[in-house]
Amino acid sequence: MSTPTGFMEYKRELPIDRDPAERVQDWQEFHKHMSSEQLRTQGARCMDCGTPYCHTGIELPGGTSGCPVNNLIPEWNNLIYRGLWREALDRLHKTNNFPEFTGRVCPAPCEGSCTVGLIGDSVTIKTIEHAIIERGFEEGWVVPQPPKVRTGKRVAVVGSGPAGLACAAQLNKAGHNVTVFERADRIGGLLVYGIPTMKLEKHVVQRRVDIMEAEGIDFVTNTEIGKDVSAEQLVSDFDAVVLCGGATKARDVQIDGRELKGIHPAMDYLNGTIKSYLDSNLEDGNYISAKDKNVIVIGGGDTGSDCVATALRHGCKSVTQFGTHAKAPLERDTVNNPWPQFPNVYTLDYAHEEAKAIFGSDPRAFSVLTKKFVGDDNGNIKELHTIQIERTVDETGRKIYKEIPGTEQVWKADLVLIAVGFEGPEKTLIDQLSLEQDRWSNVKARYGKYTTNVDKVFAAGDMRRGQSLVVWAINEGREAAREVDKYLTGSSVLP
Incomplete structure (x- = not known):
């Protein structure tokens, strides 16, 4: 253990992100980095628990609890506290081939199951992981290690x-x-x-x-x-x-008017932009553009959020993300969502922060069901018709959606992106x-x-x-x- 009282002495800190209004002007990563001393302090908050749920990697109702690759989190937290960065990198690579990926894009179920989170704010595990691998590359410690013997297989x-x-x-x-x-x-x-x-x-x-x-x-x-x-x-x-x-x-939606022009699968939209950006910095025009368009994203998950962020960088006129789920509470429901389940609480993802900075509010519309698409005389999408719903779960775990009369609404749309998951x-x-x-x-x-x-x-x-x-x-x-x-x-x- 780094220090027995670290979680009481030090507050959780996260790296400061680039200003949302600034970062939507480019396509670079939006995180900034913390100093070695700040990271050492954050490592000191780890309690080296007797049963460290942070690296258990188990499935519980509501999602994953702990790290699925069983990262030896308390060990490298302690090594960072002691200034032993090279040793921390070795421990990190022991369980994870690509911490530079997970340190950026993983939702950090390890932090959701951190024991400190029972009584306060969890340890900043993901930030420390990211810092370790980037320090490894900067110092030249991450080098090719080909096998000494080949099997011939x-x-x-x-x-x-x-x-x-x-x-x-x-x-x-x-x-x-x-x-x-x-x-x-x-x-x-x-x-x-x-x-x-x-x-x-x-x-x-x-x-x-x-x-x-x-x-x-x-x-x-x-x-x-x-x-x-x-x-x-x-x-x-x-x-x-x-x-x-x-x-x-990709899963599609069976909604009247689906055949209208301007309605696209989310991955076609995202991948086209990424490829055009990598090929030509978007100069070839080989992508679906949201510039000056009213954009609706159907789907409340991460892919939908990525569509929001991409539309903002294209220069959309407006963007709204529909989700069938209700707005999450501000604090964890300790009865229905207890530790060490992943905490289901209201947060602003990076894309939602950006939309709020540009347009003044969270772009998400909760508990919304799209009823039909309506087009103009040329077959282009012009609006969506929706209704508010109440979602419940029956005794078999099946989701049931009940429409709420009188909550019908019409939304202007020039571009609709379908982000409702994948079928396999x-x-x-x-x-x-x-x-x-x-x-x-x-x-x-x-x-x-x-x-x-x-x-x-x-x-x-x-x-x-x-x-x-x-x-x-x-x-x-x-x-x-x-x-x-x-x-x-x-x-x-x-x-």
Whole structure:
């Protein structure tokens, strides 16, 4: 323990973000950094609990509790307090291949289950994690570490998102020859095309990919397995195949007027902007623009929030984000949302802070159900009709929506973005390999084993578990690598 009374002596502090009105003028990350002394003080608030829920990584009602990759959080908090940054980096890398990703985009369920949060504000775990890995890069401590011995076994990883990259990194450490196939033109999966640059700048992803390439991993872009290369051929050419293609089949809405022009899936909107930005700094115009438009985002999750932030940077006239959920309370409901569940409380995400700074209010509309889209004479969207709802959950856990009469409303709209989640993985590979699926249409493979019904074929990440957190993808990629290593060699020293 750094100091037994640190959580009483010091208050929780977070890095100061760039001014919202300023940062919407560019596409750079919005966080600033804390000094080493500030971070040391924050590390002192960690109590090194006897049962540290911060790194338990378990599923509880309402979401994940603790860190799914089981980061040794109290250990590196203490090391930062003692000024041992290199040792802290080693402990961090022991459980997490990519802390530079999770330190930026993870919602930090570790902080939600921090014991200090029972009586006050939790430890600033995510901030410290981010600082450790960035210090590691600045000092030159993060360098390629290729394996000393190769096994001669060849493994194909399909998909270069966080699950695929984690799996590839671990298999390479075990000495296998790993090839990662990516259908896009850049390596990174949703880390590149999916998460906006203001949350995760893409040079951060490429920095890690360059290290992995120097360690001996082969990356193949612009190659879609199932189309450019058949799934059967891949299985024939490699000793094992790990499917990490994600849950990329977007869920749509069945609403009158859906066919109108100006209504788009959220990922088409986000990915088009990201690619145009990376290719030409948006000069090629190959993206859906929100400039001077009234924008409605249907969907209250992170993807919807990213659409809000992107629309602001495009220069939209207005932006509103619809959610079917009710507005969260200002304080945790200790009866229905007790510790160590992730706290369901009202907060402003980065995008909502920005919209409030530009337009004067939180852009979210809660408990809203869209009833129909209405277009103009040219078939373009011009307005949405909605009604307020009350959402309840029955005894089976099924959500029930009850419309509230008299709450109908009409909203002006020139651009509508659908961000209501994903239905699971795409079917091409699944059909070609005759893979079994679970009741949610994900590839059927037991957690902890990752084996499918087809010999040599494994599945991990969102393709196996459905849409989830980046940190769960890293967890599954690492564990799948261990199981593949066992399959190929009979045993494994991988964690």
